[in-house]
Amino acid sequence: xxxxxxxxxxxxxxxxxxxxxxxxxxxxxxxxxxxxxxxxxxxxxxxxxxxxxxxxxxxxxxxxxxxxxxxxxxxxxxxxxxxxxxxxxxxxxxxxxxxxxxxxxxxxxxxxxxxxxxxxxxxxxxxxxxxxxxxxxxxxxxxxxxxxxxxxxxxxxxxxxxxxxxxxxxxxxxxxxxxxxxxxxxxxxxxxxxxxxxxxxxxxxxxxxxxxxxxxxxxxxxxx
Numbered sequence: 001x002x003x004x005x006x007x008x009x010x011x012x013x014x015x016x017x018x019x020x021x022x023x024x025x026x027x028x029x030x031x032x033x034x035x036x037x038x039x040x041x042x043x044x045x046x047x048x049x050x051x052x053x054x055x056x057x058x059x060x061x062x063x064x065x066x067x068x069x070x071x072x073x074x075x076x077x078x079x080x081x082x083x084x085x086x087x088x089x090x091x092x093x094x095x096x097x098x099x100x101x102x103x104x105x106x107x108x109x110x111x112x113x114x115x116x117x118x119x120x121x122x123x124x125x126x127x128x129x130x131x132x133x134x135x136x137x138x139x140x141x142x143x144x145x146x147x148x149x150x151x152x153x154x155x156x157x158x159x160x161x162x163x164x165x166x167x168x169x170x171x172x173x174x175x176x177x178x179x180x181x182x183x184x185x186x187x188x189x190x191x192x193x194x195x196x197x198x199x200x201x202x203x204x205x206x207x208x209x210x211x212x213x214x215x216x217x218x219x220x221x222x223x224x
Contacts, residue, residue: 022054024223026188032073032103032215035193040079044100046072048217054113061115065127068108073215074101074138094148102139107192108132109175123181128174131192135169138162171195173213179221186221 027049034041050069057064078098082088111129118124141159173194180187192215 020056022223024052024054024186024221026050026052026067026069026186026219026221028188028217028219030071030073030215030217033075035214040077042076042078043216044074044076044102046074046102048072048107048219050107052109052221054223063113063115063125065111065113065129066109067111068106071105071107071133071215071217073103073105076100091148091150093146093150093154095144095146097142097144099140099142102141103135104137105133105135105171107134111175113179121183125179125181126177127179127188127190128176131173131175131194133171133194135171171213177217181223184223186219186223188217188219188221190217190219191215192217 028047030046030048031043032046033043048069048071050067050071052065052067055064055066056062076099078096080094080096082092082094109129109131111127113125113127116124116126139159139161143157144155146154146156171194173192175190175192177188177190179189192213194213
């Protein structure tokens with residue numbers, strides 16, 4: 001196993017050494033949510049910013065494109081608590097909630113692209129690959145409209161931050177997309193679909209262990 005890892009590393013080092021590697025910056029908007037069968041989850045807009053390295057593979061039209069991004073992901077959610085047809089031994093507060101979940105991640109995409117020249121200035125590059133993400137911290141903003149209140153001290157609005165010091169919150173999955181390059185400028189549309197390592201609880205309560213596992217990226221870029 002160690003020999004295989006060393007061999008792969010040497011291959012990529014060799015590719016980077018003999019090829020003309022290009023570097024670029026990327027920034028834009030994200031739309032993210034949880035891939036749940038529940039209808040309460042909605043896409044939340046956010047931002048992302050980062051950089052990439054474009055490493056041509058030999059003389060072919062393929063390139064290996066690693067990168068690193070800071071991305072604001074998360075979801076919007078609304079619904080009734082308790083959900084319909086769910087019963088409790090002790091009656092809980094009943095309310096309609098609206099929440100925005102923020103999930104701030106460092107993401108490392110590992111992509112392969114294929115160069116399709118359209119003319120001298122315009123190039124298309126489909127991309128496919130994988131990513132690994134690390135959640136640094138998160139936040140929940142919640143508003144509740146109570147229909148029936150058991151606990152008079154229950155808040156109608158609250159905001160809570162989550163910081164991840166004791167555990168390693170990782171996600172991983174695949175990415176597919178396409179980029180259009182005009183001279184040194186680019187626009188990329190891509191989508192992450194991944195395994196979020198969720199520790200889900202009821203959406204009306206804390207979701208500090210959850211990660212959005214569907215995310216659309218709309219990126220503007222510049223290559224040096």
